[in-house]
Amino acid sequence: MSRRRDLAKRALDLTVALALAVVTLPVQAAAAAAIRGTLGSPVLFRQRRPGRDGVPFVLVKFRTMADVDPARGLVDDAARLTPLGRWLRSTSIDELPTLWNVVRGDLSLVGPRPLLMQYLERYSPEQARRHEVRPGLTGLAQVAGRNALSWEDKLRLDVEYVDSRSLRGDLRILRATVPLLARRVGISAAGEATAAQFHGAAGPAS
Template structure:
């Protein structure tokens, strides 16, 4: 039922938003160049890798050693606006249609985090990752990693179509209010380096 729910909503949404995506793609091409889309391998259900799709929001700027500059140095005004309006996430509708993602679920994070989770935190991969999720409508990038993972697990335990609809409605409100996009002093969010709980156990 959840897969059917995803397709019933994501296919019409993708078709209706094609003109918007085309316009955003053109702006990204003119302001940031190619490639227009950002593709990165992320862990999906059960940790199986897939390539998440987003519109590019950052420049390919590097330091003298060829290492990428910090996010805040590479983030552009256009990119900040796209993130503020959540327009950079629109290509993920095609991830949902392909079955890599769901409309609602824990956000797909980095592959390198897989070895850092506690056994409880790893349960976030028992379901497909989502474009939006319970953690995103309860603070998004302004809550700690531990609290974010607790919200993800709460979603895994409580998931239902009614819960998904509630999260989707709250997501629309969050996007309109444009809050929770980044942590204070960060362009987006600082990297997860391991749980305090894991550190206390070692």
């Protein structure tokens, strides 16, 4: 049963991701040209993220931030995020290149979002269970509130997804994601350009 479910999920991932990647090529080309004109090269942002079982892969997105430049005050995310980058994030156009990560098998359409490598050592054993499945472009935490949720709630929902996942559930999450993208809900946490860092259950080190 589990193998059939995984094969059906992979077939859905490939079918939808390839179709969306092809259909959105004009949008991707326009976004790439706009980024090249405002930020220069590179157009793409690449970063190692933990995949299934914590195995790293290279996530690819459109670049939305200027390089760190203390002389110009470009240090934190809020300062580095460009107006174009803010719009690309609010529309999720910045994530269109990530469809190729789905095609490659690094990601699934639905699953816990791939976070930062340094977070691996900060999870509780229960939170770390989010890596028992392939990460996704969208997930239960995203349709429940995205970055407007606390870290505790997001990670709890990630584990809930791991325990209750099904193809039918994935389809429900995909359907719920579409209107949220149109409404641009939960893009950033309160007072943050995107989301505050996750410091673990104990919070920031003193």
